[in-house]
Amino acid sequence: MAYTSTDYEEEEMQMARYAKALSHPARIAILKLLASMDTCFCGEIVDILPIAQATVSQHLKELKESGLIQGSIEPPKIRYCIEPENWEKAQSLFSDFWQQTFISQSNGRKA
Amino acid sequence: MAYTSTDYEEEEMQMARYAKALSHPARIAILKLLASMDTCFCGEIVDILPIAQATVSQHLKELKESGLIQGSIEPPKIRYCIEPENWEKAQSLFSDFWQQTFISQSNGRKA
DNA sequence: ATTATTTATCGTATATTTGCGATAAACAAT
DNA sequence: ATTGTTTATCGCAAATATACGATAAATAAT
Numbered sequence: 001m002a003y004t005s006t007d008y009e010e011e012e013m014q015m016a017r018y019a020k021a022l023s024h025p026a027r028i029a030i031l032k033l034l035a036s037m038d039t040c041f042c043g044e045i046v047d048i049l050p051i052a053q054a055t056v057s058q059h060l061k062e063l064k065e066s067g068l069i070q071g072s073i074e075p076p077k078i079r080y081c082i083e084p085e086n087w088e089k090a091q092s093l094f095s096d097f098w099q100q101t102f103i104s105q106s107n108g109r110k111a
Numbered sequence: 112m113a114y115t116s117t118d119y120e121e122e123e124m125q126m127a128r129y130a131k132a133l134s135h136p137a138r139i140a141i142l143k144l145l146a147s148m149d150t151c152f153c154g155e156i157v158d159i160l161p162i163a164q165a166t167v168s169q170h171l172k173e174l175k176e177s178g179l180i181q182g183s184i185e186p187p188k189i190r191y192c193i194e195p196e197n198w199e200k201a202q203s204l205f206s207d208f209w210q211q212t213f214i215s216q217s218n219g220r221k222a
Numbered sequence: 223a224t225t226a227t228t229t230a231t232c233g234t235a236t237a238t239t240t241g242c243g244a245t246a247a248a249c250a251a252t
Numbered sequence: 253a254t255t256g257t258t259t260a261t262c263g264c265a266a267a268t269a270t271a272c273g274a275t276a277a278a279t280a281a282t
Contacts, residue, residue: 007161008136012143019133024240025119028126028208035211042259050118055241057260062239075249076258091209097139098202100146135270153229163272168230170270187228187279 015097018090021066026051027059031082034069039081126208129201132177137162138170142193145180150192 008016022028030045037044042060046053060080063069067086071078119127133139141156148155153171157164171191174180178197182189 008140012136012139015139016134016136019130019139022130023127023134025123025127026240028123028130029119032123032208032211043257046259051240052242053259054243054261058240058242061260071259073248076256078259087209094205094209097143098198098205100143137270154227157229162270164229165231165273166271169272172230173269184278187226189229 011093015093017066018068018093021063021068024059026055027063030056030059030063031068034080034082039079041077041079043077045080122204126204128177129179129204132174132179135170137166138174141167141170141174142179145191145193150190152188152190154188156191 022031026049029049033040033045033048042053042056045060046056049056051059060069060071064071067083068090069080070083071080073079133142137160140160144151144156144159153164153167156171157167160167162170171180171182175182178194179201180191181194182191184190
């Protein structure tokens, strides 16, 4: 499923898409790398992570498709970095999500 | 993969597990329901969501396994609610994650 | 004991994800 | 033109996820 049906709200589907992008430890690690190094090349990620180049490339593709990162060509390399606009969108989607539910929590008993 | 290898940090794997729990719109919708209704029964969710009872039950099982919700038996029903401790853990994991990366963003150029 | 209600589980089909070797594509340097 | 460097894509196998009908399990009500 590509989360494009009419059965759920667009916001729910968008959040599910972002969550899916974050749902693998390699992709979390890649995003942390990009955050800490500001930008970096695919090869640097391959050197650090314990997975093959083809696999890294595939994860990068998924992250790109989610919108959370972007790549710019600097032949023969590709420089990756976080996509600020979508990053903030995701950040606020998640923030609202946890918050909305947190309200109920703080109203209720704590144990 | 069950995200239990030694190849990634435990924190990254835990975050990936939570993200995976959020990676389907039906599960997002269920969590929103639980948040807004404080607690509710499986049947209420089945009535609201556009998916079969067996499917709802499966999603609830995954959410339970992620630790984000819990169920208590009130025969013949089961009352579901958010699990506050893990909810807050997840909330702060994600918050730190977005924040850590946000720092780099705010240091960098905005376009 | 039978029936009704509610939820979990089983079985199964289909789709998606993950991982990787092999190879292609894009380009720089020679 | 050939070679080297870097990254994407292809093809495949294995594992997971998704969805649902059928059925079981648990229990209340009769």
